[in-house]
Amino acid sequence: xxxIEEHRELKTQGxxxxxxxxxxxxxxxxxxATVMFAAAFTMPGGVSSETGIPVFYGEPTFMLFSTTxxxxxxxxxxxxxxxxxxxxxxxAEGDFLHVLSKRLTFGLLSLFISIIFMxxxxxxxxxxxxxxxxxxxxxxxxxx
Numbered sequence: 001x002x003x004i005e006e007h008r009e010l011k012t013q014g015x016x017x018x019x020x021x022x023x024x025x026x027x028x029x030x031x032x033a034t035v036m037f038a039a040a041f042t043m044p045g046g047v048s049s050e051t052g053i054p055v056f057y058g059e060p061t062f063m064l065f066s067t068t069x070x071x072x073x074x075x076x077x078x079x080x081x082x083x084x085x086x087x088x089x090x091x092a093e094g095d096f097l098h099v100l101s102k103r104l105t106f107g108l109l110s111l112f113i114s115i116i117f118m119x120x121x122x123x124x125x126x127x128x129x130x131x132x133x134x135x136x137x138x139x140x141x142x143x144x
Contacts, residue, residue: 015091026083036073044125065124072117075110082107
């Protein structure tokens with residue numbers, strides 16, 4: 001009891017920091033999920049008007065784009081769920097040590113994985129669209 005009473009201010013500050021961090025990360029995660037969801041339906045190169053199949057369907061890079069786009073979408077949604085669970089937590093003293101720290105770690109890890117796969121999907125889409133005409137355009141993007 002003495003520890004809890006003496007560190008009440010620290011618990012309040014930790015709760016505020018945790019909520020602010022989860023709120024900021026959930027906004028970024030929601031934006032990534034929105035963009036990846038939209039990219040899943042607006043294929044690079046578009047779809048054939050005759051068949052309705054994506055123009056680059058047979059290309060290996062198209063499979064790379066589709067796979068990394070899906071992974072980015074699913075990991076960003078996972079991250080969003082983690083951050084929302086932090087925002088709705090009860091913030092008890094014991095939660096800071098076990099539950100909240102694990103949720104924050106898993107949320108940040110899945111957010112970073114989502115960002116990495118989003119960049120790979122972006123690079124694959126650029127390559128699909130520009131690889132025959134402007135290869136010099138993609139080189140700085142993929143190397144950087």
